[in-house]
Amino acid sequence: MPLPNDLKDKFIEIVEVNHVLTDPSLYGPYTDDFTDHYKSQPLVILRPNSTEQVSQIIKLCAENRLGVVVQGGNTNLTGSASTSTPDSEVLISLTRMKNLVSVDTKGDSMVVEAGMTLADVHKCAEDNGKFFPLSFAAEGNATIGGCLACNAGGVAVLRYGTTRELVLGIEVVLPDGRIWNGLRSLRKDNTGYDLKNLFMGSEGTLGVITKVVLKLFPIPKEKETSLVCVESPAKAVALLNRVKDSAGSLLTAFELISEKPISRVKKNLPDVEVPELSPSPWKVLLELSLFEKKEESVLESILEQAFEAEEITDAIIANSLKDSHKFWHVRESIPLADRTEGGSIHSDISLPIASIPEFLEVSLKRLKEEFPWIEDSIFGHLGDGNLHYNFVSPEDPTLTYRFEEEIRRNLYTTVIEYNGSISAEHGIGMLKKHHNDEFKDPNELELMKKIKNAIDPEGIMNPGKLI
Numbered sequence: 087m088p089l090p091n092d093l094k095d096k097f098i099e100i101v102e103v104n105h106v107l108t109d110p111s112l113y114g115p116y117t118d119d120f121t122d123h124y125k126s127q128p129l130v131i132l133r134p135n136s137t138e139q140v141s142q143i144i145k146l147c148a149e150n151r152l153g154v155v156v157q158g159g160n161t162n163l164t165g166s167a168s169t170s171t172p173d174s175e176v177l178i179s180l181t182r183m184k185n186l187v188s189v190d191t192k193g194d195s196m197v198v199e200a201g202m203t204l205a206d207v208h209k210c211a212e213d214n215g216k217f218f219p220l221s222f223a224a225e226g227n228a229t230i231g232g233c234l235a236c237n238a239g240g241v242a243v244l245r246y247g248t249t250r251e252l253v254l255g256i257e258v259v260l261p262d263g264r265i266w267n268g269l270r271s272l273r274k275d276n277t278g279y280d281l282k283n284l285f286m287g288s289e290g291t292l293g294v295i296t297k298v299v300l301k302l303f304p305i306p307k308e309k310e311t312s313l314v315c316v317e318s319p320a321k322a323v324a325l326l327n328r329v330k331d332s333a334g335s336l337l338t339a340f341e342l343i344s345e346k347p348i349s350r351v352k353k354n355l356p357d358v359e360v361p362e363l364s365p366s367p368w369k370v371l372l373e374l375s376l377f378e379k380k381e382e383s384v385l386e387s388i389l390e391q392a393f394e395a396e397e398i399t400d401a402i403i404a405n406s407l408k409d410s411h412k413f414w415h416v417r418e419s420i421p422l423a424d425r426t427e428g429g430s431i432h433s434d435i436s437l438p439i440a441s442i443p444e445f446l447e448v449s450l451k452r453l454k455e456e457f458p459w460i461e462d463s464i465f466g467h468l469g470d471g472n473l474h475y476n477f478v479s480p481e482d483p484t485l486t487y488r489f490e491e492e493i494r495r496n497l498y499t500t501v502i503e504y505n506g507s508i509s510a511e512h513g514i515g516m517l518k519k520h521h522n523d524e525f526k527d528p529n530e531l532e533l534m535k536k537i538k539n540a541i542d543p544e545g546i547m548n549p550g551k552l553i
Contacts, residue, residue, distance in 0.1 A: 088173075089130045093150065097132055100142045105133035105182070116160060116179055117168075121432070123517060124165045127172035128155070135182040137257060137265060137296040143178060144294065145263025152176050153549040156290045158229030159203060163432060164515030166236060166289040170550030178294070180231055187297060189214045194302040195254055195271040200231025200295050207300065216302035219246040219338075223418040231295045237287035239511030241414075244469035245338040245375065246303070248511065249286065255299035256282045261292070261542040271299050284537065289513050290548040292541045306375035309338075310385040311410035314392075315366035315400040320443040322370050322468055325397045332388045333374055340469030341371040347420040347463040350478075354426040358419045359412050364400040370468070371417055373410070417465065424463050424476055429483035431490050432476045435501050436510035439471045449475075449500040456496055459485055472510035494518075498525055514552045522552070 089108055097106045107113065108130050117126035129152065134140045147154050153175035157167040169175040183201035190196070191214055198207060204225035211218040220233060222240040232238075233249045234256065246252060255270040268282055285292055316322045322342050329337050345367050352360050363369070374385055385403060392398045404410040424430040437445055446464070453460055459479060466473035477493060479485040486493065498508045502525050514522045523531065531553075538545075538553050 093146070094130070096146055097130065097143070100139050100146070101132055101134050105135075107131040107133070116157060116177060118160075119165065119168050120161055121163055121165075121517075124168040126155070126169040126177060128169050128175055128177035129173055131177045131179060133179045133182050137183075137259065140178065140180075140183075140259045140294055140296055141263050141265050143176070144259050144261065147176055147546055148262050148544060151544060152546065154178060154294075154546050155548055156180065156231075156235070156294050158201060158232030158235075159224070159227035161224040161228045162232065162236065162515065163434070163512045164509070164517040166513050166515035166548070166551055167232070168516070170516060175549065180229065180294075180296070183296065184229075186210045189216075189302075190271060191216065191302075193271055196300050196302055197269060197271075197297060198230060198300065199297055200234070201229050204228050204230060204233060211300075211302055212305065214302075215305065217305040218252070218300060218302060220249055220252055223421070230298055230300070234286045234295050234298060235288065235290050236513040237511070239467065239470070239472060241339045241341065241467065243467060243472070243511075244340055245335060250283060252301050253282065253286060253298055254301055256285060256295050257297035258285050258292075259294040259296055261544065261547050265296075266293075269297055269299050284541075287513070289515060289552050291538060291552050292547060294547075304377060306338075306377055308376040308379050309407070309410060310374045310376065310383060311404040311413055312372055312385055312389060313361055313363065313402050313413050313416075314370040314372065314389065314398050315363050316368045316370055316398055317366060318443065319368060319446050319468075321397050322368060323439060323443060324395075325370060325372075325392050326439070326469060328392055328395075328397065329372060329388055332391075333384060336374045336376060336384065337372070337469070338375040339371070339373040340467070341417055341465065342468035342473070343369045343371060343417060343420070343465040344462070345369065346461065347424065347465055347476075348416065350423040350427050350463070351416055351419050354423045355419050358415060360416050361402050361413065363402060366399055370398075371413055420463065420465055421476075424478050427461075427478045427480045429479035429486040430463075430476060431486045431493065432474060433494065433497060433508075434472070434510050434512040435475055435497070435506055435508060436470075436472045437501065437504055437506035439468065441504045441506075442468065442471065442473070445500065445504045445506070449497060452500060453493070453496055457485075457489060457493060460493070471506075494521060516551055519550075519552065
């Protein structure tokens with residue numbers, strides 16, 4: 087249905103005419119999904135620039151029982167930021183809300199608006215002599231509000247935790263338009279339910295996060311990065327334990343990468359420089375963050391011991407920050423290389439670390455038996471048990487898409503057998519909603535639905551997602 091003129095006029099009163107978009111030719115940046123799974127068809131796109139404007143919009147939507155989809159940088163991989171019903175939902179983009187509100191360098195915290203990109207959050211922290219550790223490939227476009235909504239993980243979870251663990255307080259516009267100001271920078275507040283944790287990871291189904299209090303940390307003085315060859319995931323787990331025992335909290339990242347996706351980077355992205363190492367079926371990309379400069383390399387000694395213990399077969403240590411960026415660029419280029427190869431579908435899972443070697447052996451065997459044409463692309467954050475278990479079908483790109491549901495069910499069944507989760511850091515959205523209904527404990531689902539109904543009884547917030 088078209089947007090009624092009287093409602094359009096009210097939206098214009100709130101955000102001004104240039105920020106009420108009803109022309110589909112202007113929708114591209116907001117409606118084109120990165121994964122090509124979804125194409126949003128909103129009733130209108132609104133671009134507020136303050137919490138108060140968001141509050142007025144939500145109140146108006148509640149009065150008219152209009153579904154609301156909130157969007158940051160539109161980098162979500164499960165359809166959480168896309169409309170679910172054509173021409174009936176209001177899409178709110180928070181990208182104009184990108185201001186730094188305040189910084190407390192003594193208390194190691196910073197307040198920012200939800201539409202600030204993660205890259206700009208990093209810059210604001212660094213400009214004030216501090217460090218914000220959340221980091222992943224899409225940080226130039228992803229917004230901090232979206233990171234909170236999906237409880238994003240990234241490459242430094244092993245040392246600093248997920249987004250949830252990097253937040254002290256939030257401000258939220260509730261489904262009736264009221265504003266909850268929870269912008270407290272307290273490290274301890276034991277006065278009842280921790281409400282902020284309800285909204286983080288809720289994928290916009292309970293309210294709109296508009297501001298956030300972030301934890302800040304000292305800037306590491308030096309980083310040691312290495313790309314390592316291992317013969318198996320079991321050897322990688324042994325190396326992980328060795329590095330943790332030797333380096334402790336200095337270990338920031340520990341990424342497991344199979345050789346296949348690295349080969350696709352070489353083949354499909356020739357401008358990406360891949361370091362030369364001896365052949366091996368698996369690679370590990372690991373990084374230490376040091377808060378004081380050492381005369382001798384901490385990592386070199388650890389890797390020498392690992393080589394003597396036959397846990398690794400080859401390794402290269404970055405000689406400079408430029409080399410370190412090259413190593414990480416290979417890792418971050420894998421999704422694009424897979425898409426270029428053809429028929430790329432992605433999955434984001436987590437498992438107990440000790441179970442990963444056996445899980446990989448069993449799951450790959452089952453997938454190959456049912457889909458002999460499939461090619462896997464396995465990489466991810468072994469240090470915290472999170473794998474990106476992706477697939478391509480270069481001979482016939484349509485195959486993975488035609489059998490996507492069957493592929494996911496095959497994989498997720500094995501994930502649950504090994505006490506894992508079908509979503510580690512990307513959320514549920516629309517992509518995994520029915521799988522979540524199938525595999526999640528019914529008692530958990532019932533509790534989640536009760537919370538949803540209590541906070542959003544009219545069901546206007548991000549309909550068709552998560553629950």
